[in-house]
Amino acid sequence: MKILENVDLSAYSTMRLGGKARYLSEASSDQELLRLVEWAKSKKQPFIVIGQGSNIVWRDEGFEGLVIVNKILGRKVLGEDSSGATIRLGAGENWDEVVAWTIEHDWGGLELLSKIPGTVGAAPIQNIGAYGQELSLVLVEAEALDTKTMAFGAVVNDACNFGYRTSRFKTTDKGRYAITAVTLKLNKDQPKPPFYESLEEYFKDNGITSYTRQVVRDAVAAIRSAKLPDPSAVNNNGSFFINPVVGKELADKIASRYPDIVSWPTDDGQVKLSAGWLIEQAGFKDIHDPATGMATWKGSALVMVNERASKTADLLAFKKKIVDKVNAMFGVNLQQEPELLP
Ligand SMILES: Cc1cc2nc3c(=O)[nH]c(=O)nc-3n(C[C@H](O)[C@H](O)[C@H](O)COP(=O)(O)OP(=O)(O)OC[C@H]3O[C@@H](n4cnc5c(N)ncnc54)[C@H](O)[C@@H]3O)c2cc1C
Known part of the structure; x- marks a missing residue:
């Protein structure tokens, strides 16, 4: 040590x-x-x-x-039958390598979460999700060291308080649990439509009508690589802003001025706006800022890229330009997704 x-x-x-x-x-x-x-x-x-x-x-x-x-590694099959498999993974395992491994074994449930960077142990923190799938739908429990009591134990799914890109590990119990392993219950169902809109479009455009897990994984990988930069080659944190949820009155006001607004109704009567759309309207897609060395990605205005910034202060200055412009145009306050630490 x-x-x-x-x-x-x-x-x-x-x-x-x-x-x-x-x-x-x-x-x-x-x-x-x-x-x-x-x-x-x-x-x-x-x-x-x-x-x-x-x-x-x-x-x-x-x-x-x-x-x-x-860096805690390990993959173990705890059980397998005709309906699926239960697997236990060390928290330091690479998430996407695990996804590929589950597909090799023909277990379903993770294929839509292909190519999300990071480790297995971080996946429950923000309940990683993509293309209509999220970790909470397959997680049985997260094992962790409770750093308050210094005891190891398991937090079962229902006790994780999962929500959209959130959990108790990110909110009420932030910093308390050091996750050491997760157990997932995977299925043996074949993927079938309807899929998330962008996947449906991809399948249609490419004449794909037979959907194996590998076909779905390849489609997700292709869509993601067209939209998101590879963090091993381009300095970025993926989507930098969370889609803001606003009251219906404000959403209607914006829609009256911008009829092509991209938004979705929420269950509680509010409206979720596309942060990428707001940033694009504010003129920040594929922008390269000489003053800070920061940029927004050509494939998605939601992704901030460090091209040659040397300080986090540069990133924060560029972020402020985006946030201020969006606020001035729409009256919406964008929130950052990646954690600013400490
Ligand atoms: C290009 C790109 C695309 C992305 N796409 C998506 C996406 O589609 N969907 C999505 O949900 N996310 C996405 N992300 C975000 C990111 O991949 C996930 O949040 C991922 O789970 C982070 O894993 P990590 O190991 O890098 O965690 P880190 O960044 O190292 O940590 C993130 C947080 O988790 C905590 N943490 C990490 N490990 C543990 C542990 N073992 N125990 C306790 N706390 C821990 C850290 O303290 C920190 O608060 C993307 C990021 C990038 C760069």
């Missing part, structure tokens, strides 16, 4: 910005994780568990404490 000092955090965020961590270490087992948290507590240092940093923006001030990088 080696604890490094003054580590550059830009290597631990796919936006590749940020200051230094006072301490940083990797946990490859439950016991290592426990010892690291005990060490941080004994030194009265704050600590945080991270995966691959694909949903993190580090501040320039860095992290005055211990960053624990989760």
Whole structure:
């Protein structure tokens, strides 16, 4: 268990910005994780568990404490029958490699979540989702070290308080549970229509009428790569803003001025607006800002890209330009999706 000092955090965020961590270490087992948290507590240092940093923006001030990088691996089939399989995965496993592995075994439930960057352990934090599927639909339980009681235990699905891109791990119990493993229940059903709109379009355009899990995975990969930059080559955190939910009155007001508004009604009578559409209308699609070195992606205005920014302050300055313009035009306040830490 080696604890490094003054580590550059830009290597631990796919936006590749940020200051230094006072301490940083990797946990490859439950016991290592426990010892690291005990060490941080004994030194009265704050600590945080991270995966691959694909949903993190580090501040320039860095992290005055211990960053624990989760590297706990392991894939185990707990049971399999004609209806499906129950699998247990170490939290440090790469999410998309696991998705590919489940498809090789012809287990269903994860194919729509193909190509989401990051680790298995981070998946419950914001209840990762895409194309109408989300983790909460297949998760049985998340095993975790409760850093308050210092006991290992399982948080069952119903107790995770999952919602749209959220869970108790991101809200009421933020920072409390260090997730060590998850158990998923997968099925053996064949994928069948109706699919999410963009997938239906893709299948139609490509004359695809037979839907295996691999066909669905390939389609998701193709749609995503046309829209989203690969974080291993382009510095980004995926969608940078959450789709804002506004009252019907404001949505109607915007729609009267912009009839092509992209929006969806919510169950509680409000309206969810497409953040990408708002940003595009504000003139920020494929914009390269010389003052900050930041840009928005050509395939999606929702994605902010660090082209040559050297500080998180540059990112925040560029973000402010977008947020202010959208606010001035529409009266809508955009919220950031990736976590700004600490
Ligand atoms: C190009 C791109 C596309 C993306 N597309 C999607 C998408 O379609 N859908 C979607 O939902 N997300 C998407 N994301 C966001 C991101 O992939 C997910 O949030 C992912 O789950 C983050 O995994 P990570 O390992 O990188 O977590 P990190 O960024 O390292 O951490 C994210 C948060 O989880 C916490 N955390 C991480 N691991 C643990 C653990 N073991 N225990 C406790 N807390 C932990 C961290 O403290 C932090 O708060 C995208 C990101 C990118 C860059």
